[in-house]
Amino acid sequence: MKNVLVTGGAGFVGSHVVDELAKRKLNVRVLDNLVGGNQNARGFAKQVEFIKGDCCSRQDCKKAVKGIDTVFHLAAHAAEGQSVFIPEFNAQTNLIGSIVMLSEAINAGVENFAFTSSIAAYGSQEKMPIAETAPLTPDDPYAITKKTFEDYLHVYHELSGIKPYIVRFFNVYGERQRMDDPYRGVVPIFINKCLKGERPIIFGDGLQKRAFTYISDVVEPICNIIGKKELVDNPVNIGTEEVHTVKELAEMVIEKMGSDLEIEYIDKRTSDVKIAYCDTGKAKKLFGYEARVSLEKGLDKTIEWAKKMGAQEFRYMPFTEIPKLTQKTYTSKKI
Ligand code: UD1
Numbered sequence: 001m002k003n004v005l006v007t008g009g010a011g012f013v014g015s016h017v018v019d020e021l022a023k024r025k026l027n028v029r030v031l032d033n034l035v036g037g038n039q040n041a042r043g044f045a046k047q048v049e050f051i052k053g054d055c056c057s058r059q060d061c062k063k064a065v066k067g068i069d070t071v072f073h074l075a076a077h078a079a080e081g082q083s084v085f086i087p088e089f090n091a092q093t094n095l096i097g098s099i100v101m102l103s104e105a106i107n108a109g110v111e112n113f114a115f116t117s118s119i120a121a122y123g124s125q126e127k128m129p130i131a132e133t134a135p136l137t138p139d140d141p142y143a144i145t146k147k148t149f150e151d152y153l154h155v156y157h158e159l160s161g162i163k164p165y166i167v168r169f170f171n172v173y174g175e176r177q178r179m180d181d182p183y184r185g186v187v188p189i190f191i192n193k194c195l196k197g198e199r200p201i202i203f204g205d206g207l208q209k210r211a212f213t214y215i216s217d218v219v220e221p222i223c224n225i226i227g228k229k230e231l232v233d234n235p236v237n238i239g240t241e242e243v244h245t246v247k248e249l250a251e252m253v254i255e256k257m258g259s260d261l262e263i264e265y266i267d268k269r270t271s272d273v274k275i276a277y278c279d280t281g282k283a284k285k286l287f288g289y290e291a292r293v294s295l296e297k298g299l300d301k302t303i304e305w306a307k308k309m310g311a312q313e314f315r316y317m318p319f320t321e322i323p324k325l326t327q328k329t330y331t332s333k334k335i
Helices: 012-023 038-042 056-066 087-107 141-160 187-196 215-222 246-256 281-287 294-309
Strands: 003-007 025-032 049-053 069-072 111-116 163-169 171-173 201-203 212-214 234-239 264-266
Touching: 003 012, 003 056, 012 025, 012 038, 012 069, 012 215, 012 264, 025 056, 056 087, 069 087, 087 111, 087 141, 087 212, 111 141, 141 163, 163 215, 171 187, 187 246, 201 246, 212 215, 212 294, 215 234, 215 281, 234 281, 246 294
Parallel strands: 003 025, 003 069, 025 049, 069 111, 111 163, 163 234, 171 212, 201 264
Antiparallel strands: none
16 A cells, blocks of 8 residues: 545545545545535645545546555545435435446556445344344445445455455544534534534434444554455444443533533434444454544543534535425424
């Protein structure tokens, strides 16, 4: 691995991956459409080359993969619950964009193709924690595109020899995650609500469980696995084994922010998975993976950063593709 491309490199996870790869003295190029992440792109090291462009554009992808040996494909609109109401936008961004990037990577002779899949691809499962051997039964369009692109990678590995490295991330949070997006990322949403002096809202009873994983606990492993033979075309769960309810998270954020706001409970969101956490035994066995940052510590760091950023206005998406189905929790500007 020498010449690397990070798609979505100006985004939350992407920008941290860029920093880590730059630290390792690799030649890093970024392809990003700057829908979010302007600020992150401004902070890149000097050796990072930036291309403003879109994975859905064949021309942009062609330009971006030239001379590259390893692609980290992170460009995506990571909005699981919201994807139900924007299936076309979701498929364009998350699936078509990925297919265009993959085909141009193959055309350019790229050797390694890392893809950030998600535990969302498992959908609702009976058995917890979820191991990689569980069948993928996605419950929403976002999860469908993650699963489907994994299938594409498998097929094109067989056809072309390109080496896919598929990591299934859990709920990742930390510095640089967007605080102005009201639809995704419960951690920054709760922090931003407290900064604004508004009550955090919980969808449903708050007993839904997640393995909130601090950013550094996913960035290092994805950079480390390239070249590991046993991980080629062999998806692996990456995230913490520490599991919390959304209610516990809200209480922790409120306390850490020194706030006396009370939680507000409203209707559960359509297709919200109740429990989502995974077995990380495979990552442990294959490359000694261990998440190191507790939610307590990770929240402290994230809150410190968020306070510096200050409260943000939420930016609402101007459209839904299926108004007939869209729930109030997505259309009201309450969040
Ligand atoms: C998240 C990831 C997704 C990943 C998936 C894996 C983000 C932005 N999305 O989706 O990329 O594939 O995990 O499972 O990290 N909630 C509230 N109040 C709010 C906002 C959210 O109660 O104001 C609840 C949601 O209903 C949900 C939970 O918090 O039950 C987590 O929501 P969110 O952080 O958006 O992530 P997921 O939907 O789990």
